[in-house]
Amino acid sequence: MQSFMKRCWAHINLDHLVHNLEHIRTLVPGAEVMAVVKANAYGHGDGVIAAELERQGVKWFCVSNIDEAISLRKYGIRGSILILGMTPVELCDLLIQYRLIQTVYSTEYACQLSEQAIGFEQPVECHLKIDTGMGRIGFVHHDDSNALGELLAVCKLPGLHPTGIFTHYAVADETSACSADYTKKQFAAFEDVLTKLEQNGVHLKTVHTKNSAGIERLGSEHFPFVRAGIILYGLNPSPEVVDPDFRPVMELKSVVSMVKTVGPETSISYGRHFISDHDMVVATVPVGYADGFSRSLSNRAEFLVRGQRAKVIGTVCMDQLMLDVSHIPGVRMGDEVTIFGHDGKESISADDLARMASTINYEVICAVGHRVPRVYYKNNKVVDVVNYLYGEE
Numbered sequence: 001m002q003s004f005m006k007r008c009w010a011h012i013n014l015d016h017l018v019h020n021l022e023h024i025r026t027l028v029p030g031a032e033v034m035a036v037v038k039a040n041a042y043g044h045g046d047g048v049i050a051a052e053l054e055r056q057g058v059k060w061f062c063v064s065n066i067d068e069a070i071s072l073r074k075y076g077i078r079g080s081i082l083i084l085g086m087t088p089v090e091l092c093d094l095l096i097q098y099r100l101i102q103t104v105y106s107t108e109y110a111c112q113l114s115e116q117a118i119g120f121e122q123p124v125e126c127h128l129k130i131d132t133g134m135g136r137i138g139f140v141h142h143d144d145s146n147a148l149g150e151l152l153a154v155c156k157l158p159g160l161h162p163t164g165i166f167t168h169y170a171v172a173d174e175t176s177a178c179s180a181d182y183t184k185k186q187f188a189a190f191e192d193v194l195t196k197l198e199q200n201g202v203h204l205k206t207v208h209t210k211n212s213a214g215i216e217r218l219g220s221e222h223f224p225f226v227r228a229g230i231i232l233y234g235l236n237p238s239p240e241v242v243d244p245d246f247r248p249v250m251e252l253k254s255v256v257s258m259v260k261t262v263g264p265e266t267s268i269s270y271g272r273h274f275i276s277d278h279d280m281v282v283a284t285v286p287v288g289y290a291d292g293f294s295r296s297l298s299n300r301a302e303f304l305v306r307g308q309r310a311k312v313i314g315t316v317c318m319d320q321l322m323l324d325v326s327h328i329p330g331v332r333m334g335d336e337v338t339i340f341g342h343d344g345k346e347s348i349s350a351d352d353l354a355r356m357a358s359t360i361n362y363e364v365i366c367a368v369g370h371r372v373p374r375v376y377y378k379n380n381k382v383v384d385v386v387n388y389l390y391g392e393e
Helices: 016-026 040-041 046-055 066-075 089-097 109-118 149-154 177-199 212-217 352-355 361-366
Strands: 008-013 032-036 060-063 082-083 099-102 124-131 160-166 206-208 226-227 250-255 256-264 281-284 301-303 310-314 323-325 336-343 346-349 372-376 381-386
Touching: 008 016, 016 032, 016 046, 016 212, 016 226, 032 046, 040 046, 040 066, 040 361, 046 066, 046 381, 060 066, 066 082, 066 089, 066 099, 089 099, 089 124, 099 109, 099 160, 099 361, 109 124, 109 149, 109 160, 124 149, 124 323, 149 177, 160 177, 177 281, 206 226, 212 226, 301 346, 310 346, 323 361, 336 352, 352 361
Parallel strands: 008 372, 032 060, 032 226, 060 082, 082 099, 099 124, 124 160, 160 206
Antiparallel strands: 008 250, 250 336, 256 281, 281 323, 301 310, 301 336, 310 323, 336 346, 372 381
């Protein structure tokens, strides 16, 4: 069993990851799952996560930028890697060297990338991004646009090898009639572009529109590839789109570092925003906003200690915070603390913390800090530990 420092750590359940992948495959039978592992696999550790997914037959990975892509290659990932965002065109040589697929999202970007690529023996493989209503990046497609003309021109540029095309839904994770109609319009616009490209002799083999919410909700859409992000990690895309069969992959843990009894009128933490009004037992926990636990949860969140809920009291510090454990018998230094996850019959989810912090579960898990070791389990046994501060990846 590999050791790790029990200060604050992320417990990563690889069995849950595999379960989630298999469940996704049942939702989109016959489709190729593209695993979205950007942002360090949503905080879970991209190297170990991607390696496990590759062992389970995943052949495609999506990242945000070229640094994330090269990191996967250096970890030994062999599958196709699609960069969803911008790569500076002067790094064209690295796209080719590491066999990476670049998203091309505008004529200006395509022309600049082409100019860089023509000096190499191999072209840059790319996917075309269509903006059907997200308003972020992509060839803008609407009735008055010349997206088709731009795309046809881009497909003829030297040094580029377009092999795929995709779009991204803006409100697939919302269930209102208005949002459903908007998603249908996005799909129709994408289909229109795809049909017209094929009519003009451009046939792209890798076509993908469904994100996590699309996988859960849009069963009638059938393209050969889907992009699975948040649901791979066992969380749902929104409170409106929920599939109870997904299992959270990450739990965040810490320990009690000190226990003390305080009397009335004792102030706790910076700003004196909590002052006791009776005798209390207070536990200090070595986790703070530098580890990714939001300061906005001061005096609001609860943790689990000995299977019971304990409220955060006072302001969350950079490295520590305090809990009221007066009602929990026998709390002592070294007791395990669950920030989100399970302890006995009790549980606190990333969604619970997200609601309390007025954010989304994506941000909660992506915020887990660089100094928090990722501890990987299979069959309830530690199989790997990644400590970024030690350079262990």
